[in-house]
Amino acid sequence: MKIICIGRNYSDHVRELNNEIPDGPVIFMKPDSALLRNNDPFYIPDFSRNVHYECELIVRISRLGKNIEPRFANRYYNEVGLGVDFTARDLQNKLRDTGLPWEKAKGFDRSAVISANFVKRDHLPDFNAIKFELKKNSETVQQGDSAYMLFSIDEIISQVSKYFTLKIGDLIYTGTPSGVGPVAIGDRLEGFLEGEKMFDFQVK
Numbered sequence: 001m002k003i004i005c006i007g008r009n010y011s012d013h014v015r016e017l018n019n020e021i022p023d024g025p026v027i028f029m030k031p032d033s034a035l036l037r038n039n040d041p042f043y044i045p046d047f048s049r050n051v052h053y054e055c056e057l058i059v060r061i062s063r064l065g066k067n068i069e070p071r072f073a074n075r076y077y078n079e080v081g082l083g084v085d086f087t088a089r090d091l092q093n094k095l096r097d098t099g100l101p102w103e104k105a106k107g108f109d110r111s112a113v114i115s116a117n118f119v120k121r122d123h124l125p126d127f128n129a130i131k132f133e134l135k136k137n138s139e140t141v142q143q144g145d146s147a148y149m150l151f152s153i154d155e156i157i158s159q160v161s162k163y164f165t166l167k168i169g170d171l172i173y174t175g176t177p178s179g180v181g182p183v184a185i186g187d188r189l190e191g192f193l194e195g196e197k198m199f200d201f202q203v204k
Contacts, residue, residue: 002170003030003112004160005056005085009150009175025151025159034112036084039201044185045108048088051183055134055142055191058083059153060118061170067156068161071153076166078121082132082191082198085114089182112173115191117200121199124194128152134179135190142179149175198204 007026017115020204044051058081065076092105120128129147133140146153156174160166181191187203 001032002164002167003032003034003173004164004170005030005106005112005173006151006156009156010144010177011149011150012148012178021150025065025156027160028106028161029061030085030107030112031058033109033151034107034108036110036201038116040110040197041202041204042084042086042110042113042183042189043204044183045088047108048091048105049075050086050088050090052089052180053134053189054085054087054180055132055135055144056083056085056173056176057081057132057144057146057153057193058114059157059172059174061172062168063158063165063166064168065157065161065166068166070154070158073157075174077153078156079118080121080130081115081118081192082193083115083173084134084189084191084199085176085181086111086113095168110149112171113169113191113199115193116204117198119193119196131194133192135192136181136183137188138190141181142177144177146174146175151175169183 088105134142191199
């Protein structure tokens with residue numbers, strides 16, 4: 001099972017981090033040891049003083065596929081979940097500034113929150129405009145809508161499958177909207193997909 005992540009997929013988030021709009025999906029990966037399930041607490045790692053939350057829609061692949069054309073991509077998934085891509089921002093900035101890979105800042109243990117439940121395509125009002133929200137300590141800090149992705153789910157699947165064979169159970173984190181920010185010990189994070197609570201956990 002692979003965890004494939006997409007960076008810089010909402011223009012407002014690209015601007016808030018002073019990055020450039022990409023020509024294609026920015027692809028990176030996390031190991032399976034990064035998964036944080038079942039509303040388990042997130043423990044801030046001791047190697048970072050600036051860990052940020054990034055709430056994202058997650059697509060779970062349901063068919064084996066390679067070199068998938070965008071018009072056929074919707075055959076390879078039928079449900080979405082919600083998660084958080086935790087990022088050690090201070091470490092990421094240092095690595096990026098020196099031209100080194102991001103893995104240590106993105107793929108550390110328990111950095112990929114995943115909701116216990118996934119929502120079927122036919123249970124959503126509009127699969128091309130999926131709305132989601134993140135609350136920190138009961139205050140909304142991120143609101144997203146997949147209609148504003150720079151690269152749609154189908155485009156992402158097509159691009160990713162050029163480089164990596166997609167297998168059943170693979171997860172794709174599709175990018176975060178604006179509003180990312182730091183977490184601190186004692187914070188509570190709640191995620192909602194079309195108004196349904198998908199996760200609720202503590203930061204320790």
